[in-house]
Amino acid sequence: MPVSPPSLDSFDLAILAILQRDNTTPQRLIGEAVNLSAPAVQRRIKRMEQTGVIAGNVAVIEPAAVGQPITIFVEVELESERAELIDAAKRQFSATPEVQQCYYVTGEADFILVITVADMGAYEALTRKLFFDSNNVRKFRTFVAMDRVKVGLTVPLPG
């Protein structure tokens, strides 16, 4: 929830570059890296958290280690694009834990989903629940990930 129009200077960007790689970095070290005192770093981080520049602080879990070794992409095309039905789909996808990411897109598809499952049986069950039972899905295309070459939420930062 953004609070005010943030304007980031090069200090903020340098701090973000460190935090999006490892947010357990001590503020003292961040300060040394960007030439600022630790309290100044702390103030900037707090402000960026309040203004929503920093959306969250999370641990990244290896899916394979918790029994979800398969990552699948799905392009979903709806029958009807009525706003009401779009919203219903958004809500359903958001509420499904196996749906790790969901984007509403332009182009030949309406949604793109990133799904994490234990095995293909689980995926098959999920497709039935999400797509066949929906009555508003015209078709969907499945891409199974053989290699998670690059994974993350890292954003390129200017400077």
Add this chain to the structure above:
Amino acid sequence: MPVSPPSLDSFDLAILAILQRDNTTPQRLIGEAVNLSAPAVQRRIKRMEQTGVIAGNVAVIEPAAVGQPITIFVEVELESERAELIDAAKRQFSATPEVQQCYYVTGEADFILVITVADMGAYEALTRKLFFDSNNVRKFRTFVAMDRVKVGLTVPLPG
């Protein structure tokens, strides 16, 4: 870098569920939530970090706040699928900062990319660099995200 075959019990899973939502949660509170002492929580976290169950701890940055408001999906199809050329593509995509995520997939495409850019001009320049100059890209399909409905790396946890 996994060290040993990890086996997670329900305590570990409960801890992970908390950390992948907010890894700044004090260990004392985690302990209260899962009925364990703070040091026990700390030991388990450390072990999961060493065994690679926890792949990292990162701050999530709002792309729009740092001048990268556009998210784009790209399906890439190569001319040749020789292993050597596949590897070259993996390396190039990995090394490109705008490529936030890259997966090597089965199906009608070879790669799926998640790209973050400032504007469509930047995307156009990137396509030229990544695809047209490559001489190994048969075609690619672009999907521009209108709504990032659900974003994250959260993994569904049993229990």
Add this chain to the structure above:
DNA sequence: ATCCCTGGCGAAACAAACTTGCATTTGGGA
């Protein structure tokens, strides 16, 4: 030009969380 006010910074005191060592308990196997 001076005064005042606002915002940011650095230094130090303070509080909280993290880490470590040790005794105890629990569970399995001989």
Add this chain to the structure above:
DNA sequence: TCCCAAATGCAAGTTTGTTTCGCCAGGGAT
């Protein structure tokens, strides 16, 4: 039953993060 290994809880020590304070620079009004 006895013993050993692993994990837990407790308590102390250490690091980290947080707050408070005073200082300095920039802007606007008098």
